[in-house]
Amino acid sequence: MKKKEKELVGVKEIARRANVSLATVDRVLHNRTGVSPVTKQKILDIIKELDYKPNILARRLASSKTMHLITLIPEVSKETDYWDVPLQGIIQAENEIKLYNVKVSKYFYDMNDKQSFIAQTREILKEKDIDGLLLAPAFVEEAISFTAECERRKIPFVFINSDIPKQKSLSYFGPNLFHSGQTAAHLIHYLLKKEEQMLLLNISKDIDSDHHILRKQEGFISYFDKLDPRPILTENLYDTSYAAVKKALKKCFKEHPDLRLIFVTNSRVALVAKFLQEIERTDILLIGYDFLNNNIGYLNAGIIDFLICEKPQEQAYRGIKALYRYLMFEEEQEKEYYMPIDIIHRENQQFYKN
Numbered sequence: 470m471k472k473k474e475k476e477l478v479g480v481k482e483i484a485r486r487a488n489v490s491l492a493t494v495d496r497v498l499h500n501r502t503g504v505s506p507v508t509k510q511k512i513l514d515i516i517k518e519l520d521y522k523p524n525i526l527a528r529r530l531a532s533s534k535t536m537h538l539i540t541l542i543p544e545v546s547k548e549t550d551y552w553d554v555p556l557q558g559i560i561q562a563e564n565e566i567k568l569y570n571v572k573v574s575k576y577f578y579d580m581n582d583k584q585s586f587i588a589q590t591r592e593i594l595k596e597k598d599i600d601g602l603l604l605a606p607a608f609v610e611e612a613i614s615f616t617a618e619c620e621r622r623k624i625p626f627v628f629i630n631s632d633i634p635k636q637k638s639l640s641y642f643g644p645n646l647f648h649s650g651q652t653a654a655h656l657i658h659y660l661l662k663k664e665e666q667m668l669l670l671n672i673s674k675d676i677d678s679d680h681h682i683l684r685k686q687e688g689f690i691s692y693f694d695k696l697d698p699r700p701i702l703t704e705n706l707y708d709t710s711y712a713a714v715k716k717a718l719k720k721c722f723k724e725h726p727d728l729r730l731i732f733v734t735n736s737r738v739a740l741v742a743k744f745l746q747e748i749e750r751t752d753i754l755l756i757g758y759d760f761l762n763n764n765i766g767y768l769n770a771g772i773i774d775f776l777i778c779e780k781p782q783e784q785a786y787r788g789i790k791a792l793y794r795y796l797m798f799e800e801e802q803e804k805e806y807y808m809p810i811d812i813i814h815r816e817n818q819q820f821y822k823n
Contacts, residue, residue, distance in 0.1 A: 479521070486515050536571045537598050538792055541589055542605040542629075542785070544577035548709050551736040551759050551781065552580070554823050555605065555629060558785030566793050573789065581674040581709065583608050590615040601792035602626040603785065606633050609680050627791055629784040631681040632805070639795060640802045642788045644779040644810055646681060650688025652810045653732055653756060653777055658697050660754055660774075665729040668702045668721065672714065672737040676705050682734045689732070702728075714740040715747075733757035738776070742767035760813060760823050768815055776813045782823040784808055 484494045489508060496504050497512045504512075515521075540559050543552045556575070563573040576593055579585035586608050593599070602624055606612030616636055619626050625639045632641040661667055669689060673679050686703075693699055702725065706717050718741065722728060731753060733741055738757020742764075745753055751771070757764065760778045767773040791802045813821050 483512060483515050483519065483521060487512050534570065535598075536569075536600050536793070536796055537596070538571065538573045538601045538603065538789065539576065539593055539596065539599055540573060540603040540785075540789070541576045541578065541586075541593060542603075543580035543607060546580060548740070549736045549759075550761055550763070552577075552605075554759075554761070554781040555785035557823075558782035558787075559603070559789055561782070562786045562789035562793070566789070569793075569797070571793060578607075580607055583611060583675060586611055594618060599624050600796050601639075603788045603792060604628055605630045607631070607679065607681070608675065609633055609678055625792065625795060627788045627802075629788045630781065631684075633680065638804075640788070640791050640804060640806060642784040642791070642806045643808055645807045646684035647688035647691070649777065649779065649810050650685035650690075650734075651692045652812070653685070654689045654692030654697075656756065656775060656812060657730060657732065658692075661730050663697070663699055666700070666702065666725055666727050667730040667732065668704060668725075668728055670704050670706065670731055670733045670741065672706045672709055672733065672735065672740065674707055674709055676707060685734050689734075709737065709740075711740055711743065715744050718744050728753065730754040730756070735759070736761055736764065738773060739763040739767055742772040746770070746772050760818070760821055765818055768813070768818055771815065774814065776818075778811045778813050778821065778823070780808045780811070780823055 480491055480494050480498070484491050487494070487508070489512065493504055493508065494512055496502070497509050542555055545553045559573065559575065563571070574596065576589045578589045590611070602619055604612065604616070604626055606628055612633060613636065616626055616638070620637055627639050628641045628643070630643045631646065632643060657667060669686065671682050671686065673682055676682055690701060693701060704717060704721060706714060731741055733756070736757065736759035738755065741757070742755060745755060746767070755773050756775045756777070757773060758777050759781070760776060764773060764776055768776055787806060794800045795802050811821065
């Protein structure tokens with residue numbers, strides 16, 4: 470296309486070439502009636518020839534329709550404030566796009582209560598005009614059922630924090646959970662002698678269906694099975710209270726006095742750190758997840774040795790922006806956007822951001 474033609478590309482140039490009014494071109498662009506098939510095809514051919522792309526953003530701003538996005542993530546609990554971090558990412562993205570007629574409705578469920586998740590999904594499906602959904606899918610079967618209904622209603626959705634394989638999500642923003650577990654194992658390979666004992670500790674009320682924990686555990690065990698075979702103690706704590714963690718660890722230390730390292734597969738590592746601090750055990754290496762205030766305190770105190778972090782605020786921020794760009798500009802999004810898996814310690818924590 471010549472430079473002069475590029476400058477002329479627009480509704481006026483289309484109307485001039487088709488020898489029709491601007492209103493007629495507008496009807497074709499918005500797929501409205503009142504244009505003969507011959508004239509419509511002529512206009513469409515000119516649009517194709519000029520590679521004309523309407524200003525979608527201007528059209529959105531000129532319309533009165535609001536883009537309605539829904540988020541469903543766990544609520545902050547007494548045991549961990551992890552989910553406040555993704556919430557900040559949602560709010561950050563919301564503040565950037567709300568000027569463009571975008572509304573974000575936030576729903577929360579109890580991470581320890583499957584029925585809470587189900588109840589919230591039912592409330593969401595009562596909403597009218599849902600344009601897109603951001604979901605942290607803690608309960609796999611229930612999340613699959615929910616997203617299947619979203620798919621039936623043609624509501625695009627993105628996952629954060631934990632992916633569910635074989636689902637037709639627009640995108641996933643979060644860690645590669647298998648490789649996250651392998652990263653922890655690789656670190657421990659350097660920290661622990663082959664004859665020294667380690668404990669893999671899962672602390673969650675619904676471990677058996679917690680894809681996030683199970684996939685990390687799978688990666689962790691896979692690393693040692695293939696590259697560094699050694700016995701691994703595994704403990705599942707379904708009671709997430711401090712009293713229950715304390716009781717379980719006392720029993721474990723009594724049965725395994727040679728225990729040298731504990732790896733906690735989620736942000737509840739602070740519960741273990743609290744116990745180690747109480748009994749003044751400085752000889753136990755402790756590794757867990759997430760850059761949270763409580764965890765950072767124990768990291769700086771030397772109780773937690775390493776935190777594995779996966780940028781939860783950025784996960785949620787990118788998830789909202791992906792939905793927005795897909796709906797606003799019809800841009801295709803990456804199916805999987807894996808976040809970096811960072812290893813944080815006392816010496817570098819001051820420079821890290823979620």
